[in-house]
Amino acid sequence: MEATVAERGQITLPKAVRDALGLTKGTKLKVELEGGRIVLRKDVSDAISKLRGRFKLPPGMTTDDVMRELRGRAPGDPYLPPDDKPE
Numbered sequence: 001m002e003a004t005v006a007e008r009g010q011i012t013l014p015k016a017v018r019d020a021l022g023l024t025k026g027t028k029l030k031v032e033l034e035g036g037r038i039v040l041r042k043d044v045s046d047a048i049s050k051l052r053g054r055f056k057l058p059p060g061m062t063t064d065d066v067m068r069e070l071r072g073r074a075p076g077d078p079y080l081p082p083d084d085k086p087e
Contacts, residue, residue, distance in 0.1 A: 013040075 003011040013023065021042055023029075028043035057066060068079070 001014045001017065003013060005011055017023070023042065030041040030043050032039045032041065057063065064079070068074075068077070073079070
């Protein structure tokens with residue numbers, strides 16, 4: 001895929017790239033230089049800040065408990081749920 005730099009420094013990202021990343025009009029991108037490469041990253045910080053505080057944890061659960069439920073036990077995690085404890 002190719003993109004051409006226009007007179008004012010603008011480029012048009014190929015539709016396949018926009019579709020694959022869910023980029024729509026107004027999506028913010030972070031522009032970074034890595035060696036001789038230009039890296040564009042979708043800025044998700046605004047999306048995360050909009051969600052902050054909207055979800056409540058079930059009573060008695062910590063964030064770590066919820067993450068373990070979603071992802072499973074992490075390597076090196078010292079926590080053993082009651083049903084996983086050795087007998």
